[in-house]
Amino acid sequence: MNLRGVRTLYAFEMARWFRTLAQSIISPVVTTSLYFVVFGAAIGARIQEIDGVAYGAFIVPGLIMLMVLTQSTQNASFGIFFPRFSGTVYEILAAPVSAFEVVMGFVGAAATKAIILGLIILATATLFVEMQIAHPVFMLLFMALTAITFSLMGFIIGIWADGFEKLSFVPMLIVMPLAFLGGTFYSIDMLPPAWQTVTLFNPVFYLISAFRWSFFGTSDIGVGVSLAMIALFLAVALAVVAWIFRTGYRLRD
Amino acid sequence: MTPQAAERPGEDGAPALSVRGLHKTYESGFQALRTVDLEIRRGEIFALLGPNGAGKTTLISIICGIVRPSGGQVEVNGHDIVRDWRRARSLIGLVPQELTTDSFEKVRDTVAFSRGLYGCRPDPAHIEHVLRALSLWDKRDAQMRTLSGGMKRRVLIAKALAHEPELLFLDEPTAGVDVELRRDMWALVRELREQGVTIVLTTHYIEEAEEMADRVGVINHGQIILVERKDTLMQKLGRKRLALQLQTPLLAIPDALTHLELELADDGHQLIYTFDTQAERTGITRLLQDLSSAGIRFSDMHTEQSTLEEIFVDLVRRES
Numbered sequence: 079m080n081l082r083g084v085r086t087l088y089a090f091e092m093a094r095w096f097r098t099l100a101q102s103i104i105s106p107v108v109t110t111s112l113y114f115v116v117f118g119a120a121i122g123a124r125i126q127e128i129d130g131v132a133y134g135a136f137i138v139p140g141l142i143m144l145m146v147l148t149q150s151t152q153n154a155s156f157g158i159f160f161p162r163f164s165g166t167v168y169e170i171l172a173a174p175v176s177a178f179e180v181v182m183g184f185v186g187a188a189a190t191k192a193i194i195l196g197l198i199i200l201a202t203a204t205l206f207v208e209m210q211i212a213h214p215v216f217m218l219l220f221m222a223l224t225a226i227t228f229s230l231m232g233f234i235i236g237i238w239a240d241g242f243e244k245l246s247f248v249p250m251l252i253v254m255p256l257a258f259l260g261g262t263f264y265s266i267d268m269l270p271p272a273w274q275t276v277t278l279f280n281p282v283f284y285l286i287s288a289f290r291w292s293f294f295g296t297s298d299i300g301v302g303v304s305l306a307m308i309a310l311f312l313a314v315a316l317a318v319v320a321w322i323f324r325t326g327y328r329l330r331d
Numbered sequence: 332m333t334p335q336a337a338e339r340p341g342e343d344g345a346p347a348l349s350v351r352g353l354h355k356t357y358e359s360g361f362q363a364l365r366t367v368d369l370e371i372r373r374g375e376i377f378a379l380l381g382p383n384g385a386g387k388t389t390l391i392s393i394i395c396g397i398v399r400p401s402g403g404q405v406e407v408n409g410h411d412i413v414r415d416w417r418r419a420r421s422l423i424g425l426v427p428q429e430l431t432t433d434s435f436e437k438v439r440d441t442v443a444f445s446r447g448l449y450g451c452r453p454d455p456a457h458i459e460h461v462l463r464a465l466s467l468w469d470k471r472d473a474q475m476r477t478l479s480g481g482m483k484r485r486v487l488i489a490k491a492l493a494h495e496p497e498l499l500f501l502d503e504p505t506a507g508v509d510v511e512l513r514r515d516m517w518a519l520v521r522e523l524r525e526q527g528v529t530i531v532l533t534t535h536y537i538e539e540a541e542e543m544a545d546r547v548g549v550i551n552h553g554q555i556i557l558v559e560r561k562d563t564l565m566q567k568l569g570r571k572r573l574a575l576q577l578q579t580p581l582l583a584i585p586d587a588l589t590h591l592e593l594e595l596a597d598d599g600h601q602l603i604y605t606f607d608t609q610a611e612r613t614g615i616t617r618l619l620q621d622l623s624s625a626g627i628r629f630s631d632m633h634t635e636q637s638t639l640e641e642i643f644v645d646l647v648r649r650e651s
Binding site (some may be wrong): 080082083086087089090093094097159161164165166168169170171172173174175274304326330331 | 357358387395397398399417421423425428433434435440444448449450452490530605
């Protein structure tokens with residue numbers, strides 16, 4: 079195994095992120111802080127507790143998950159799209175690194191960035207609301223699994239996209255709405271029965287539900303079901319990436 | 332003419348590059364390579380010549396792992412590029428035709444990145460040596476976007492040399508670079524050859540191949556139509572021209588000399604005789620006798636060899 083190659087790709091991607099630190103970290107933190115101010119303080123003060131949790135605290139896991147989902151997808155998609163766009167991907171294709179190693183480098187870096195941002199958002203949240211984490215290990219596990227799964231999805235988007243338009247299409251028009259409708263700001267119990275059923279088809283709902291459980295010990299759906307769903311998404315994403323490398327889709331003619 | 336096998340294989344018997352029955356048809360149906368057989372021996376400079384779209388870049392891309400072959404076999408120093416891809420690829424360095432660089436990376440970082448990607452442990456001394464050899468040391472902390480085209484080309488070469496490859500592909504290495512840089516690159520290529528690196532060079536500048544190559548391969552319509560030592564090729568296919576500076580200019584070639592392959596140049600001041608160097612008789616003695624008989628006197632004479640470019644153009648035209 080070419081671990082140095084993996085480390086090189088990983089370090090390269092992380093260095094690119096640190097080079098644009100202001101854009102990479104400050105912008106998401108400011109955005110999320112605004113969510114806290116608007117939904118947590120302004121509107122949240124008028125909303126009663128949900129499952130015994132103050133609304134301001136209730137939305138924290140959802141907001142962290144929103145950030146992890148979007149950042150994983152964006153970072154991984156841009157990470158592989160840019161070398162394809164600039165032509166420098168030739169070097170990766172010609173190097174003695176396997177498909178799995180390439181994925182480890184790119185997806186590992188994208189997931190790391192998303193996790194760092196998630197933790198920064200968590201730290202920021204403690205400035206606005208009182209927080210306690212019931213299951214910290216599970217919290218980290220769910221965050222990591224989500225970051226990896228959506229980084230894989232971002233990697234797939236980065237391979238599929240043949241222009242910047244497509245690159246932002248999925249994160250903005252699919253991931254973001256799914257995150258908003260997956261219970262970031264509300265409990266599924268607050269919806270009419272028909273919409274509760276519709277929500278069950280939203281994959282992001284399971285991620286947020288499980289993540290919220292790790293904070294408060296309560297969730298809309300069983301943690302086991304959520305974990306199984308996350309594992310399923312991970313397996314599907316891995317299968318698609320494996321197919322991409324087997325067929326050379328948009329990478330090798 | 333058929334492609335020739337390597338004249339001198341490597342120490343362990345395997346040539347630097349062995350291509351057998353390689354063919355490639357793209358999804359669009361375009362057949363970029365028909366059946367390519369080629370062997371390149373270690374330590375040589377091999378020039379691959381061919382017109383645009385002949386299949387040069389496809390051939391190189393397959394060998395380097397960037398394009399998938401439709402069939403056939405490629406071995407690098409005896410390592411199959413499919414079965415033993417990791418070892419095979421670690422031996423290859425590629426300088427692509429396009430100036431593809433990461434604009435915001437610094438020169439030293441991008442070269443170190445290439446070395447790491449190939450799994451080599453960091454070696455700042457080697458990176459420094461490569462950068463100095465390519466006159467890039469002063470630019471080591473410059474971002475790629477600030478460099479000129481010629482400098483970027485040098486960085487691409489530095490990147491290809493970062494992991495100390497044994498087989499180096501230079502795909503149009505001097506396209507768009509000035510004469511001085513071109514000569515620097517030729518010197519570098521020769522230095523690499525002295526260090527034992529095998530070099531495969533594609534170029535549009537036939538002068539480049541003529542200057543550097545040990546052997547020349549010509550590819551056209553996805554097929555290798557000739558592989559030959561450069562000297563032998565020039566000797567075999569080259570035609571020589573004998574130029575005679577006339578004392579008195581001629582308006583036309585006298586009837587007594589029309590049986591010879593003659594032409595007038597320089598407003599009748601020069602008589603050009605073209606002959607085949609490989610022919611049993613060149614006809615020069617007969618020409619001089621006939622000129623004397625016709626009373627034509629000359630003040631000077633010299634011969635010129637066909638250039639590789641003329642040979643190449645002639646070959647491709649004949650194939651077409």
